[in-house]
Amino acid sequence: MKILLPLLLAGAMFAAPASAQRMAAKKTAAASTTAANAVYKLDPQLSTLGWVGKKVTGQHNGTVQFKEGEMLVKGNQVAGGTFVVDMTTIKDEDIADAGGNAKLVGHLKSDDFFSVQKNPTATFKITSLTPLKEADAGDNNMTVTGDLTIKGITNSISFPAKVGVKNGLAAASGTATIDRTKYDIKFRSQSFFENLGDKVIDNDFTMSFNVIAKQKAVAQQ
Template identity: 70%
Template sequence: MKKILVPALLAVSLLAAPVYAGNPAAAKAASTQKAADKTYKVQPQLSTLGWVGKKVTGQHDGNVQFKDGSVLVRGNQIVGGTFVVDMNTLKVTDIKDADTNGKLVGHLRSEDFFSIDKNPTSTFKITKVTPLKKADAAGNNATITGDLTIKGITQSITFPAKTGVKGGLASASGTATIDRTKFDIKYGSKSFFEGIGDKAIYDDFSLSFNVVAKQ
């Protein structure tokens, strides 16, 4: 009985051994895949977020500042991230007259638009990053999908971006097109108000970003 039991135990132990024992390359690949993601901290002072809103008779543009955030990096790829925007920093840059500028900023802060007093921050959380096989004409090398929250309403958006990781820095830049009506911002929209003619404001606005994060 003992002669049978010992070989049996030896066979079980061999079967339970790691399958990569005889394959160093496979073992290395598995180790790489299981490597923990590194977290890089967003640098608000080095990052920018600009906006452009268009209407029938023209357009306005400005910027808003990132408050904080983090970027998840695996190897030399950005794989995730969360970003917080301080809506109280919203500015209009195309209007030079102080009174007119202040009136527009006040309107954008109101319930008609971003309701900033009730919603002082907006957030974006990356849910998927898909690398492109070849960069496009604008240099974008990835497609980013994530959850954007404005006025407490969350919607999934997807946009192209240029991403990179080098020397302890992670960066992402690009432009996302947002349908404001999905966030209950309907003021001046032809989709909801008929007969407003040249007072109409287009539903889509754009956000151009350049995010820099440091390890």
């Protein structure tokens, strides 16, 4: 026992610093990770989302508002993001007559189109960003791919965008083309109905976005 006790004490003395070193290493690694991965919170007041839908006899355009969202930033590059759109805020901007405007907006919110009462939000989650080769300054520099959910139906879409991070802000802007029929929006689609004549509505509509997000928190990984 006289020999064993000093040995145990010596072992404890050497083990303590090693344990402390491991804890310090873990803290350093965690600090490095959190410093590299930051969450930027979307600013709905600064961000915009516009839509255009075309038909044989013309087109309509308007806006819809973001509800919330965030962009994941690694270093000085956007690495991901999730955005929620408030479908109850759909507006038309091209019909001046109040009655006609309200009629169109009501129709867009109905089950013929976006079923807003049943599905008040739509979401987009970035799954990958691929740099565009030889992109000029100020032009689209990324191909954004992500999962778009409308009416509870999710499909992957891709589109070019200008994406960047500067001075505590993350930004993305561009235009996405969406096939509405993939989200069970078939009203007056020539792909599903015959003899529509000049009442045909294009399957594709576009969403033009300008997203601004501010650094808010740190993402743990």
